[in-house]
Amino acid sequence: ANKEFTGNPRRQLAKLFDVSLKLIVPDEPNVEPLIEPGKFGDYQCNNAMGLWSIIKGKGTQFKGPPAVGQALIKSLPTSEMVESCSIAGPGFVNVVLSAKWMAKSIENMLIDGIDTWAPTLSVKRAVVDFSSPNIAKEMHVGHLRSTIIGDTLARMLEYSKVEVLRRNHVGDWGTQFGMLIEFLFEKFPDTDSVTETAIGDLQMFYKKSKLKFDLDPEFKEKAQQAVVRLQGGDPVYLKAWAKICEISRNEFAKVYQRLRVELEEKGESFYNPYIANVIEELSSKGLVEESKGARVIFIEGFKAPLIVVKSDGGFNYASTDLTALWYRLNEEKAEWIIYLTDLGQQQHFHMFFKAARKAGWLPDDDKTYPRVNHVGFGLVLGDDNKRFRTRSTEVVRLVDLLDEAKDRSKAALIERGKDKEWTPEELDQTAEAVGYGALKYADLKTNRLTGYTFSFDQMLNDKGDTAVYLLYAHARICSIIRKSGKDIDELKKTGKIALDHAAERALGLHMLQFAETVEEACTTLLPNVLCKYLYYLSEEFTKFYSSCQVNGSAEETSRLLLCEATAIVMRKCFYLLGITPVYKL
Ligand code: ARG
Incomplete structure (x- = not known):
């Protein structure tokens, strides 16, 4: 496929503006292009103001940020993707994409598959340490968050061509x-x-x-x-x-x-044979001190030290985590290690990360590779705004939640008469897809740093920002295509897309922002970014469908292809969020 039509306009624009930056300020090779979705154009380039403040004291020919912006536009290589550029405000460069280019990019995706739109991250191998319950204790709703968020991050990284080691760091070696x-x-x-x-x-x-x-x-x-x-x-x-x-x-x-x-168990016990050597290495670097009979590492900014050997000579959570980190860096050659637990463990992670930096295992900042990140999340709350528990003040068991989500969504389907339309298997599979999907989506759609209130009624609502609503939206698109009676696979090969109507163009643009959204969700480690994208996609589709007739119109082929492309992008989002799509609802 033609490289010009890969579905990542933000990256492609960054490349174009990089060329023009290098041309207008050859003496500032470190300035990186700043491209964002635009308020006025489709995208904007925000470099002019910052660049101006760097060069104004250096005897530049430019007379101010707008002039820098003008020069950026002038030096921009010609490209099929850019329709026009203009200067706004103090020097933003607004970019309008070519509708033809957008249409062609979508046509290509329909032929070559959505995986051609996948972003490419610079990391080769990552560890995602998630779920990680403790042996002999029940998995509870706190582990649900770790499992769901971790799985999504792993899926998004895998999609972005990173090899992911999915690690279940189970607590199997405690007292x-x-x-x-x-x-x-x-x-x-x-x-x-x-x-x-x-x-x-x-x-x-x-x-x-x-x-x-x-x-x-x-x-x-x-x-x-x-x-x-x-x-x-x-x-x-x-x-x-x-x-x-x-x-x-x-x-x-x-x-x-x-x-x-999917997860591979490498529990705490796995690292046991390596702990003594790792503590030895840290000691030889002068990091470990005696304190109250224990061996500890003092870390700036923390009052109490990190205990790495208990006073009875035994190892603990921290010694295991330091050893696991050593193993992942040296034996597994991971460049990025991501840990998922609730925010309550933040201090533990920050402390042993610091210890590893002191030992020279990791660079001093958390952006350069090899890189570690603690992906913390808030509590799941009950109606009373306290930690989610059942009446008997027991923790809530995960299996019970899954059962209830499925039962409730099945009941809703039966109420709509689906048990008469469908086979029992279809009913069961759909109830499961909707019920579990709702549970996952409710967890993923809020910013993970805040807790959320657990409510079956809310997550199973078929209106608003819920998985149920989104699954319906997808099924409706599938039914539009079915009702056309056209062979969509045939159309894909020969049909052409036109984005003439404003609503068609808006839908097309949003679709093309899929790859950059996945990339952003990966780099910020925030799956809610993808949820928001998916919700807006279904909104853009609704706007399109209410203003553009599809079946029986003069633009039928193009519009059916837009329907199909929307459904494909939605399904990829569902996949990345761990939700099973359904084709009729
Ligand atoms: N087992 C721990 C818990 O349930 C979580 C382990 C997280 N992973 C790690 N490498 N510390 O709280």
Whole structure:
């Protein structure tokens, strides 16, 4: 395909303006083009003012920012994509794209596929550390956020041609295993015979063992010895530990399967063999000090130090995370490591990132690679504005939420008579797509830094900014195409698009901003950017459809192709958000 027609106008404009910047100010090679979607034109270039402040003291020929802007326009290489440029305000360059170029770009996408629009990030390999529940404890709604946001970020990076190592950093090596193992030995002297059904609810098992640990000093003593034995590599204890992990793993897998999230488990225990060496390396660099019997790293800006070896000689969360970081950088050769947990753990991440910078593992800023980012998120709240819990003040179980989302969306479909139109399988699959999609979208659409109030009624509403509304919008487009009776795949090959009507042009422009939106969501690590894009896409489509007749009009072919292109972009958005699209609703 012709390179001129790749679907990333913002990047392409940046390239053009880069040429013109280099021409007008050859002595300022570090000035980068600043291109944004425009308020007046389709895009704007914002370099003139900043450039002026750099060059005005250096005896420049230019008389002010507008003159710099004019020069930028004059030196801009000619290109099929630019219709016209003009100066606005203090020196912004407004760019109007050529409608012909836009149409051609969309036609090409229809032929070559939307993956030709995928952005290319400069990173080759990234680790996304997400979900990461703790063994023997139930996955709860906090882990839901980590799983959903992490999966979306992984999908967006993968789409942007980054190799992503999806890592489930499960908590499988804490002191809690002492009591769990001792309790297991008491209940099941023959550990080989232990099965999932025998243990039943692992969360209850955890609670009971904790109760015993707190009440029975003899048991507590045994549990503490069990930890030492386990960490010393005693095969009997290791076997019991593996059993508990396996049962827990199978439970987690059910949730991942339902959410269609793929993850590779490399839990805390995986890094255990490397910890001592890593702490040794940090010590040899003079980072580690003795403090109150523990070995710690002091970090500027934090009162308490980061403990890397506890006073009893054991390792902790921080020692494991430092080691995992070392492993990911050196063994896995990841250039970008992204961690998803709630904001409550922010300090932990900031501290061990700083320690790694002091050790020279990472550059001093968090923009240059290798790069680490903690992607924190707020709490999920209940109606009472407190942390989301059920009436019994228990945490909410993820499986129950999934069940309810599906049941409710099924009930809504039945109310609309779909059980009479569809097969039971269709009904079930659609209920699942809509229910789980609604749950995910409600989580993803708000800025992750703020919490959100969990409400089934809101997320399953078919109006407003919800997955249900968006899935309907997509299904409606599919039905417009079906009703035309035309073979859309045939049309794609031969048909031409024209963006003559203002609403057609606006829709086309928004479609062409897909790639840059994905890129922005990746670089800012904010999936809500893509949600907003998707919502506006369906709004632009609605405006188009209410002012432009499709079927039976003189422009039918072009407009059907616009419908198809919209549906394709929507489906890619759904895919990147982990939502399964439906074709009829
Ligand atoms: N297991 C931890 C928790 O449930 C999350 C682990 C996050 N990842 C990490 N590398 N620390 O809170």
